[in-house]
Amino acid sequence: MANILIIDDESGxxxxxxxxxxxxxxxxxxxxxxxxxxxxLDRLKPDCMIVDLVLGDMNGIxxxxxSQQKHPNTQVIxxxxxxxxxxxxxxxxxxxxxxxxxxxxxxxLQRTVELALQQKGKPKGSDAKSTPEFDLAMEPSxxxxxxxxxxxxxxxxxxxxxxASPVLLEGExxxxxxxxxxxxxNKSKRNQNPFxxxxxxxxxxxxxxxxxxxxxxxxxxxxxxxxxxGTVLLEEVHMLPLRLQSQLExxxxxxxxxxxxxxxxxxxxxxxxxxxxxxxxxxxxNGTFREDLYYKISVIPIQVPALRARKEDISLLVDYFLGxxxxxxxxxxxxxxxxxxxLLEQYSWPGNVGELQNAIERACAFAEKNTIRPxxxxxxxxx
Numbered sequence: 001m002a003n004i005l006i007i008d009d010e011s012g013x014x015x016x017x018x019x020x021x022x023x024x025x026x027x028x029x030x031x032x033x034x035x036x037x038x039x040x041l042d043r044l045k046p047d048c049m050i051v052d053l054v055l056g057d058m059n060g061i062x063x064x065x066x067s068q069q070k071h072p073n074t075q076v077i078x079x080x081x082x083x084x085x086x087x088x089x090x091x092x093x094x095x096x097x098x099x100x101x102x103x104x105x106x107x108x109l110q111r112t113v114e115l116a117l118q119q120k121g122k123p124k125g126s127d128a129k130s131t132p133e134f135d136l137a138m139e140p141s142x143x144x145x146x147x148x149x150x151x152x153x154x155x156x157x158x159x160x161x162x163x164a165s166p167v168l169l170e171g172e173x174x175x176x177x178x179x180x181x182x183x184x185x186n187k188s189k190r191n192q193n194p195f196x197x198x199x200x201x202x203x204x205x206x207x208x209x210x211x212x213x214x215x216x217x218x219x220x221x222x223x224x225x226x227x228x229x230g231t232v233l234l235e236e237v238h239m240l241p242l243r244l245q246s247q248l249e250x251x252x253x254x255x256x257x258x259x260x261x262x263x264x265x266x267x268x269x270x271x272x273x274x275x276x277x278x279x280x281x282x283x284x285x286n287g288t289f290r291e292d293l294y295y296k297i298s299v300i301p302i303q304v305p306a307l308r309a310r311k312e313d314i315s316l317l318v319d320y321f322l323g324x325x326x327x328x329x330x331x332x333x334x335x336x337x338x339x340x341x342x343l344l345e346q347y348s349w350p351g352n353v354g355e356l357q358n359a360i361e362r363a364c365a366f367a368e369k370n371t372i373r374p375x376x377x378x379x380x381x382x383x
Contacts, residue, residue, distance in 0.1 A: 002117050005046040006030040007037035007063065008079065010058045013102075016071065016210055017050060021113065023204050034058035041067060046074055050109075050114050050234040053080040055086055061091055068095040075116035078102075105226065106207055107198070143183045144320055147310035153180060156173055156302055161187035164259065166252065166297045169275040171304030174352030177275040178233065180304055185231040190271055193230030196223050202238040213251070222250075225272045237297070238283050242290065249293040258333055272297065305357060307349040314345050317353060320361040334364055336372045347381045350360050 004026045008014040012029050021028040029035050029044060034055040041049065041063070050066060053060040060078060067092075078091040078099035091099060097116045100108060145153070160167065161184055167179040178197065183197045192325060198211055214222040223232055234240070240248065251271065258264040272355050274297045276283075283289035309316070326333040336344075349355050363376040374382045 001217070002026045002047040003044055004028045004113070005037065005040050005044055005049045005074075006051075006059070007032075007034065007040075007049070007055065008380050009033065009054040010052070013106075016207060016307070017199065019204065020110060020207055023207070024110065024113075026113075032056075034060070034063055037063055038066060041071060041074070045071055046076045047120055048077065049111060050077045050079060052061060053091070054079060061087065061094070064091050064096055077112055077116060092095075095251045097207060103226065105196070105223065106203060106211055109203070130171060130247045140265050143179045143314040144316050145310060147305075148314060149305040153302065153304070154363045156300075157183050158377060159186055160184065160228060160300050162189055163300065164271065165299040167271075167273045167300045168280065168298040169273065169302050169304055170279065171275075171277065172306045172352055173277045175306050176352035177303045177304050178235065180302065181231070181233045181273045181275065184273065185271070188231070188271065188302045190230050194227045195231045195233070196227040197235060198223050198235045199235045201236045205244065207238070207246070208270050212244065224268065224270050228290040229269055231271040232275060234272070236276060238276045238278045238280060238289060242288075245290045245293045249296055252293075252296050275374075293310075309344050314356065315341060317343060317356055318360060322364070323358050323360065325364050332370050334367055334370050334372055337374075340372050340374050340377060343377060343382055 002131070004021050006014060006021070006028065008017065008030075009032050011032065014032065018028050029040055029046070031040055035050065037049075037055075040046075048249050049063075051060045051063050051239050055063075060080075064076050064078065067175040068075055072095070076096040078096050078100055079102060080087065080091075081102050097119060098112050100112060118127070143150075143153070145151075157180070165183070167184065171177050171178055181197075182195060185191060198208075200208060203211065211223050212224075255264065255268050255270075255272075258268060280289055280298065281296050284291045284294050318341070321334070322334050325331075344356070351358075359378050359381055360372075360380055363372040366376040367373070
């Protein structure tokens, strides 16, 4: 748990940022003025400070300068409007860790805060955004496979890429549902527009509502608006509270009606994709998911296979992860001996592609002479 200070003179945004940080387990203090911010900074000596550029009583740059002089170990994140990017860059020159441009996604704020906290204590000037962990998390996903099940997925993607109907992706955790969604987007005519992801399991209900439907005073600042002309992926939709399920069904119904009448505004022109690790039919049967929303979002259902159901793809995935490891580390590419490959193909992979990726990363750390052997694999894989 970290100590976080937030300074913003817009109470609505301040409250949302505060709730997000607290939902992640951080001890969070929020104030509305620069003067209160300076006092709190001196009193709390926070691990991380989020400060708006334009405050009612002073400039955010002044607070950053003060923080760097008096509290250099506090990581600073600047929040700025579209018209003040140059000032935000100046803030980073003064020592701020990063900046976010309004309107931003709460997921972006969450990720930036965590990166800032990871970077805390490292020498100034080292770049957290260049670390392997960040590169791995942010690298565009690729859909890899040659198995019959994956060939079927590729065929479906080709057929539906430019269809406006909602898509429902079901499959186990780590099976690659987001990669399928990205492939649909990348194959479509929308591929030059944004691809936005919202995890229903990552945010409390009030913040989810804000991301989906906006604040009463600013309905335009939603994930649909930020994805204008592109694609929205709602991950783990089975975790969406019933109250928000009703609102989402109404919103999607309005999109359909406006599309039919030719009155669809730009901020509603998005491709909607949902994913779930649970069977939504079962969720409907046990009363945790609305039947009307299920039918609305499952016009095009796609079952994403578990890795154990497409073992022909394991060697391809291993090759991809090894290539990415070599690119990221600058070291020679590792080989895998035939006995290790056999073990990798025999294991059941309950964690799917994510577990395989972690196993390869571990093997690269343990391997000698650039060859991965059975002894380098995780014990549960090698047994």
